[in-house]
Amino acid sequence: MTVIEQAGASFSAATRGVAEEAQQVVSLPESVVSLHKVSRRFGETQALNQVSLKVRKGEILGIIGRSGAGKSTLIRCLNGLEQPDEGVIEIEGQRITGLSEKQLQAVRSRVGMVFQHFNLLSAKTVAQNVALPLKIAGMAKAERDRRVAELLALVGLADKARHYPAALSGGQKQRVGIARALAASPALLLCDEATSALDPETTRSILTLLKALNQRLGITILLITHEMEVIKSVAHRVAVIDAGEIIEQGPVWQVFAHPQKELTRTLLRGLLPQLPESIAARLSQQKQGEAIYSVHFAGEEAQGELLTRFACALPGAFRLIQGGVDHIQHYAVVRFFIAIPASNGADEQRVLAWLHQQQAQVEKVGYVASYV
Template identity: 80%
Template sequence: MTQLFEVATPDTALLRGVTESAHSPLRAQNNVVRLQGISRRFGHTQALRDVSLTLQKGEILGLIGRSGAGKSTLIRCLNGLEQPDSGVIEIEGRNITGLSEKQLQAVRSRVGMVFQHFNLLSAKTVAQNVALPLKIAGMDKAQRQQRVAELLELVGLADKAQHYPAALSGGQKQRVGIARALAASPALLLCDEATSALDPETTRSILALLKSLNQKLGITILLITHEMEVIKSVAHRVAVIDGGEIIEHGPVWQVFADPQSAVTRTLLRGLLPQLPDNLAARLSQQKQGEVIYCVHAAGDDAQGDLLTRFAAALPGKFRLLQGGVEHIQHYAVVRFFIALPASNIADEQQILSWLHTQQAQVERVGYVASHD
């Protein structure tokens, strides 16, 4: 079992927002979305269980979870396609739970939707696809044309207005989808696996576009995905959903630095330094050979090149096995693995003491029988 030696971080509940005061007057004014105690069951399946979240004006929240975790049900509740069994959903302060289909139409005009597979009409041009929600809303032709031109310029497709979807690349189709979702100037943009059907390079360009739109328009974005790399690229906060429950929630940099749940650690596995496979396969909890530690630090505690200072302070006391520094949301996130002789208790205590003074977290992950 992993043993935790230090958890010397600022107040976790405050930083992670788990107990955020969503009901304070100032925060309430800024809330574009407030979910309180949302539950939804389909037969014997509990799709959502007591979900509470807020999205403030101008922020990007990443909602991440594996297939079947509840992401799709949550987004369908947000756009009114599903009604929760219990709880409250507010969009810009208006409770949408229990509204009729006619009443929901006004709410949906404030919510734009970007789909995984674009959902463009193949028989209509790019301009016609983007204009469709404006036409349905009753906007006159001249205004529609002006708005469509503005939107296509915004997403970098001004020269594709008269093309049909079949002539576009996947990334271009998604840009059309984003332009259409922005047509009615919504307060909230829901992106449902918006990059899952795209190659890595195109994904980066779409994420850069979403980030730019967030900054230029101040639009609030809920980004639903199963890819932690997507969250890392653009989101301000992340909520991890599993089994219909929010199991972890907080600023992206801090969740990356110190994931609390096994699910989050699994989702992060490809993005954070890991113990080399040859050592991981030989790990034991029986004291022998070398003891292996994992060291975490983030934010101010990770500044000033922690690893370099560590090596300078304690030369020859340990072996560096794996590690690195990430910069997420302007915060440094450090994670590295070290090994030292299990028999040298004095050096072990000196190392732990020094790391403690640096406000680092240290996990003893096990022992290996011999020097590799």
């Protein structure tokens, strides 16, 4: 039985109190987080520029961008460590911009934070690390101990309570960090590059845990990352940030299927089928040889025997070069590349007409003189 399965098996008994607390939150506004035209400048650097964004109750929103895009500034504004120069930020309907440090303490108790490098206290045990925010909040020791036991069972570390961080793996340290972030029953969990310091297998286990927490507790999660694979694995929606601006956002499957911005396409390059380098290197805009097209399908149009129907409808009119089918949020997302003889305009028109009838997104990427 895996750690995640163990956590699931013990969830009903060990975390009943956590679940009950989540169920009691019924009067919150639909948007747990709301940003309206938020800007933040550091000297000549515009870290955030008129950012407007909402995170709905119970959803996982992934924010992705390159280093220096503004992700860290955004998250620091959300937890009150930075004050924007202009704009409004609301957490659970409460405006936090302009609050004093004392007033922010109450807001921060509703926001849990998971860090890239765990930020555990090496001289304290796992249980003591998780208990620390509860101790600071003045919770009685008996109640604190009960809560810590619940949380460690929830993240699959019930047997590690007396261990010190040095004895833990990276994934176990991050589970401790997640348990600590959940200690005060927050409405919002902020994850700042929470998996970027982990190996791929451990990353998958942490993402599985975050997804399970979202489903079981209904907790809202805002996930900051530079890895599109992380977004694909757990997020419901994604927002792409570049130079301090949100340049694209939407349901993950739609953004994967029809990326609108070049940066988004670049970030997706490692996850979506690409034209083989041997062909891409010989592409030309001069009409010759074969016309090369990229084809995207998504949603209901991509279900079923799509490529079989395509081949049967237009036998011999095109050649499949490369492609693949993925499933994101229960939607099929298909991308493939085809070649059509440039000299046969009739076949080209027939193929394009059929694809457009199927609601495909089609783009001519160029021509190659010959296929090798």
